[in-house]
Amino acid sequence: MSARGMRIVIDSNRMQSDELRAFLSMSPNNKAVLTDYAAMEAFQGDTLISIQASWSVLRYYPKQILALKGTRAAAKVDPCSAGIADRLVEKSETKAISDFSRVLDNAAKGDIIAQRQLLQRGKWANDHMAAMLAKAEDMHLSIAEFCAVFTEVELQRLRRKEPWKAETAAKFFDLVAHLTEISFAAHPDKLRWPKGRHLLNHFLYRHTLAYCVYMTRLVIKGAVTRKASLARNDAVDVIFATLATYFNGFMSADSQAATIHHITSFLLSEAGARVPEDYMERYAVEIENHMEADGMEDRADLVSPFSL
Known part of the structure; x- marks a missing residue:
């Protein structure tokens, strides 16, 4: 891996995966990039259970998570200058993520205040997601x-x-x-x-x-x-x-x-657009080997979110 590492956008369906765990454990410079949709989907369902499960990998790598701006703000990023990806990162949200694992730990231990914080965030996420999805097809053709x-x-x-x-x-x-x-x-x-x-x-x-x-x-x-x-x-x-x-x-x-x-x-x-190297082109085998060496398998569905 390069000194800078790799930065990969993570779909909601891979947040609990051993592939993600292997990728983040391979280098402290590797980053999991989260969209606002992925962050909100992590709260879907029974918030206190779903967020613990969704964060079962990321909680151990709080400094390796980047939160992205929403689509409205992303459209305001000037494409004429270098470093577009860096300017798509929402710095305040990224900084807040570093403390999120502590809130999860406290909530899992029964801390009422921490649980209330998660429930409030879950309600906001559900409401905001519904509003975003309602507008999702505004520009679309049939x-x-x-x-x-x-x-x-x-x-x-x-x-x-x-x-x-x-x-x-x-x-x-x-x-x-x-x-x-x-x-x-x-x-x-x-x-x-x-x-x-x-x-x-x-x-x-x-x-x-x-x-x-x-x-x-x-x-x-x-x-x-x-x-x-x-x-x-x-x-x-x-x-x-x-x-x-x-x-x-x-x-x-x-x-x-x-x-x-x-x-x-x-x-x-x-x-002729600027498109960074895809991690799958060089590191797919390395990630697979890393998973095999650590005996990793995708078993997130078998783990109790409160026994982490």
Whole structure:
């Protein structure tokens, strides 16, 4: 590992994994990067139980956790300067995480004050998550609207996973640019359109690109409609995948989310955008060997959250 280490966006479904434990234990410079969605999802359900389980790995590495800004603030980060990933980190929340393990420990020991703190945070997380999900599809096209951009022949080629012709690719990226313009216009903070190729590094462009990759995959699968509940969850996957393009990859058990991230990163890199090295390209085997050496297995579901 480099002296700086690797910084990986962690999906909610990998917060309890031995893969995460191995990654963090390999170097003190490795960082788990958490979106606000992952942090809020950790409180879902019975708060006092779910948060202990979700934090069963991270609690031992409080100095190796980075909290990210929300999507509104992420869109305000200037893509023209270096260090975009650093500026996506929410410093105050990251600092607060260092003390969170102590609150969990006290709550697990029966400290009423600590338990009340967690319950209050859990209520806020549930309310805030509901509000965020309600807005998750504001900019989205329906599958029919997306398909209308392409000819029937082009759609058939997409479904057969055949190589794209130049005309099809041009339509796809024109759609990405158009939807990005809509997102810029709708943003409440009156964002300035980036100059030249800096647009490729802007959060709103990358988010729109990831969304269009997601829509393309729905077309390939032959989907015609998408249930609202599934679409909202997919919208969160797209945000995870987008933010991961600024860091060293995405640790997820969701194949769809991981694929969206992989394809989006590839397209950005091909277009000349700044995309950091993915941890899977160099360290996947090393992490696996580390897990085997320590006898790790994914058994988070068998551990009592209050016996940590």
